[in-house]
Amino acid sequence: MKKIILPLLIIVFVGNLYAQQDSKPSKTQFMIRGYGSASFTLLNDEGEKESSFNTGNFAPIFLFKLSDKLMFETEMEFAYENGELETVLEYANVMYTLNDYMTIRAGKFLLPYGTFMERLHPSWINKLSSTPLGFGHDGIAPSSGVGVELRGAFNVSGSKFNYSLYSTNGPTLNDGSDEPEEAGILHFNNFEDNNNNKSFGGRIGFLPFTDSSTEVGFSFLNAKVGDTDSTYEDITASLIAYDFSFIKKINPLGGIIDIKAQYNKSIVDDASYIEVHDDGDEEEYTFANTSDSFYAQLSYRPTMSESKFFKNLEFVGRVSELNTPEGAEWESNINQKTFGLNYWLSWRSAIKVNYQITDGEGGHGGGLIDKKLFTIQWAFGL
Amino acid sequence: MKTITAIAIIGLIGLASVSCSPERAALVEGKPGVQLWGENCMRCHNTPSPADFNDTEWSTVEMHMRVRANLTAKESEKIFEFLRSAN
Known part of the structure; x- marks a missing residue:
C-alpha cells in the first residue's frame, strides 16, 4: 500500500507544479492543502514516567474542482506508530451541488455527528493537542462513514439553518468472538458492510443570531449493527449527539471568547456475550449497553491587546468525560481536564503547551486510571 | 434522555420564534x-x-x-x- 501511495503522491505533486507553470486557464482546478504536527510528550502514568519526541502526523488533502458544481476531495493521514508508518484514508468523496440549498456527496466522508470530528479535529484547528474523551480509537462517536449524503444551508428571517441526511454502511457490533474484551463495543470504520441494513443519520444545526456567533445542533444515527445470519443480526444501535458553539469578540474582555461543547450518547440493544474463563469454561453474560461522553471547552484570545505577543496568545481549558457500560469488559468512568497555552505564529500555525489530567477507573487495563500528560505540539495548516 | 431532548426542542423553537423578523432578514441579506x-x-x-x-x-x-x-x-x-x- 505504502509502495503505491508514496510514488503516487510524488507524481501528483510534481504534476501540480508543472500545471501551475502553464499560464493557460484550465477548467479543472487542483489543489493540495492539509495539515501536520510534531510534538514532545511527557507522561506520568501512576508514577511511571515516559518522555518522547514524536514524529506527529501529516495529512495531505487533495481537492479537484472539476466544474462549478462538481468536486472530488480526499484526505490521507500518515503517522509513525508502533515502529511503522500508519496510513489512513480519512475521507474520499465526490460532491455535486444540486442547487443553492442541496449538495449531494458520495464516498467516504466525515460524519456530521456533532461538530468535533467533522470541523474541529485537524491539529491546526483543534486548540488542544489531544481529542476529548469519547472520540477516536475506542470512542463512542463515529468520525466517518462510507455512503451517500445530502446537505445544505439556508436563511430563514435572519436565522440560519443547516442540515445533513446520510445513509452509510453504519457501525459494526463487536460480538466478542475474536476480541472477548471488546464484546458489545461498536466499530465505526466500516469500509464494507457486515449486513444488508444501511444506517440512517443526520444533523440539524441552528444559528439563531444574525452574526452567526451561536450554533446549536442535534445529530442522530440509527442502524442494525450485527453480522448477517448471526444471533446479533437484529441488534440495533441508536446514537444521538447535541452540540453547542459560541464564538464572539467581546470588547469589554479585549478579545475573542470561544466555547465549544458536545454530548454523545450511544444505546445498543441488550445482547448476550460469551466470557471464556482461564480454565476454559464459558459463561454467558449481558449488560445494558449504554455509553455517553461529554466535553466542554473554553478559550480566550486577547486579540485587542496592544502587544503583538499577547495578541497571539490563547488560553484554553477543557473538561471531558466518558462513561461506558457497567458490566462490560470495557466498562469505564473516566474524567479528563486539559489546560493549554497556545502561541499563534500565523493564522494556521500554533505552538501549543498542554497539561492534561486523566483519572477514573476501568478501560481495557481495568483498575484505576491516573495519568498526567504534558505536551508541546507544533501544529500547522498547509 | 427524553427530558434533555424535550428541553432542546423547546429551546430551539423558542430561539427560532424570538429571532425571526423581516428586519433581521434584511440585515443578513445586506x-x-x-x-x-x-x-x-x-x-x-x-x-x-x-x-x-x-x-x-x-x-x-x-x-x-x-x-x-x-x-x-x-x-x-x-x-x-x-x-x-x-x-
Missing part, C-alpha cells in the same frame, strides 16, 4: 463579504489572510468550505468574492 468572512471563518479556525491564495485557489477552497462549513450559497459567494478582490 451583509458585505468582508463581514461574513470575519463572522464565519472564525467559527472553526482563525480567519485566513486573503493574500495566502490566488484567485484560482480561492475558487477551489470556496467549494470545499461551502460544504464543510455549511455556508449558504450567498454567504459563500460574497466571502470568496471578497477574498479574491483583496488578495
